[in-house]
Amino acid sequence: MIPMVDLKRQYNALKTEIDAAISDVLSQTQFILGPNVSKLEEEVAAYHGLPYAIGVANGTDALLLALRACGIKAGDEVITTPFTFIATAEVIALLNAKPVFVDICPDTFNVNPRLIEEKITKKTKAIIPVHLFGHPADMEPIMEIAKKYTLKVIEDCAQSFGAKYRDQLAGTMGDVGCFSFFPSKNLGGYGDGGMVITKSEDIARQIKMLRNHGSSVRYYHQELGYNSRLDEIQAAIIRVKLKRINQFNTARQQNAATYCVAIDNKDVILPAVASGCEHIYHQFTIRSKNRDTIAKALKDKDIASAVYYPVPLHQQEVFTKLFPHSTALPQSELCVKEVLSLPMFPELTKEEINLIADVINNAA
Numbered sequence: 001m002i003p004m005v006d007l008k009r010q011y012n013a014l015k016t017e018i019d020a021a022i023s024d025v026l027s028q029t030q031f032i033l034g035p036n037v038s039k040l041e042e043e044v045a046a047y048h049g050l051p052y053a054i055g056v057a058n059g060t061d062a063l064l065l066a067l068r069a070c071g072i073k074a075g076d077e078v079i080t081t082p083f084t085f086i087a088t089a090e091v092i093a094l095l096n097a098k099p100v101f102v103d104i105c106p107d108t109f110n111v112n113p114r115l116i117e118e119k120i121t122k123k124t125k126a127i128i129p130v131h132l133f134g135h136p137a138d139m140e141p142i143m144e145i146a147k148k149y150t151l152k153v154i155e156d157c158a159q160s161f162g163a164k165y166r167d168q169l170a171g172t173m174g175d176v177g178c179f180s181f182f183p184s185k186n187l188g189g190y191g192d193g194g195m196v197i198t199k200s201e202d203i204a205r206q207i208k209m210l211r212n213h214g215s216s217v218r219y220y221h222q223e224l225g226y227n228s229r230l231d232e233i234q235a236a237i238i239r240v241k242l243k244r245i246n247q248f249n250t251a252r253q254q255n256a257a258t259y260c261v262a263i264d265n266k267d268v269i270l271p272a273v274a275s276g277c278e279h280i281y282h283q284f285t286i287r288s289k290n291r292d293t294i295a296k297a298l299k300d301k302d303i304a305s306a307v308y309y310p311v312p313l314h315q316q317e318v319f320t321k322l323f324p325h326s327t328a329l330p331q332s333e334l335c336v337k338e339v340l341s342l343p344m345f346p347e348l349t350k351e352e353i354n355l356i357a358d359v360i361n362n363a364a
């Protein structure tokens with residue numbers, strides 16, 4: 001049995017350190033916004049070379065609070081990709097703003113910058129590029145468009161901690177970078193968690209206030225906020241893993257390289273890496289017209305695979321009800337029929353990868 005992600009292998013390797021970190025929190029009993037949250041914020045900010053990082057309850061809230069801090073409000077339009085997890089667009093609609101979906105590049109699965117400008121209206125206020133599967137979106141043209149139309153850029157980095165675009169880390173190019181520490185993400189805790197990074201003092205101040213009931217001085221409230229704080233125990237666990245994030249990402253890249261050598265099936269398209277990009281393979285996602293046959297062959301050998309994502313967001317029921325007049329987005333609509341993500345985590349072995357590749361090579 002080979003799962004998509006085996007979190008036990010990593011826990012077993014780090015058990016002594018993680019157990020000690022958790023036990024420290026339990027003896028200090030500072031459970032909310034304690035020293036581990038502050039230290040993790042400093043460490044994540046330093047990793048990215050930015051002045052501010054603010055821990056929040058999860059990646060979805062990271063995006064929601066970032067949109068609020070960027071001034072997104074009812075009636076605004078926010079451009080994003082239809083080929084992502086629901087959270088990216090959900091937060092836009094939760095603020096009564098409108099997600100405007102722009103089709104993707106079929107090779108990197110990320111929003112196609114050449115199709116953005118035609119979707120810009122007077123109401124457009126921001127763009128949320130997603131660095132999907134750990135491959136950075138094409139940020140240079142996105143930032144040029146944002147500058148030309150004075151739009152905010154909120155990077156969804158939930159799947160891309162440590163990925164690079166022309167030597168710049170994901171999350172450092174736009175106004176705000178938003179991370180998720182969901183357990184299966186490439187930097188994951190043992191529960192929910194998230195973080196926002198920014199170079200803007202104003203955005204950082206607002207997010208700190210919003211995560212704590214719109215308050216910067218205890219019991220004095222300036223704005224309607226949220227209870228969205230990063231948990232101290234999660235912060236302690238994530239700090240142990242943050243020290244090794246580059247090592248984990250390198251192991252993912254080595255696993256991807258092994259897959260690329262081992263998979264030899266003319267009906268399979270291997271994941272592309274755009275020039276100047278460093279892909280950290282949060283997912284290893286192939287494309288094939290025979291996707292379902294391959295998935296079945298893997299399942300018969302007790303090997304997991306997954307379709308991320310089966311429905312593009314403009315066709316999700318929640319959005320067809322809210323915004324009935326969506327236009328066709330052919331690349332995304334084709335993509336959801338062909339993509340298949342294979343098991344991927346740093347501790348996956350060469351033997352397992354070769355076994356998976358064998359099954360794929362012998363499937364239709």
Ligand SMILES: *Cc1c(COP(=O)(O)O)cnc(C)c1O
Pocket residue numbers: 058059060061084085087088130156158159180181182192193194
């Ligand atoms: C996981 C994910 C989120 C949401 O993160 P949570 O911590 O689960 O709330 C947002 N965007 C993308 C692209 C994700 O993969």
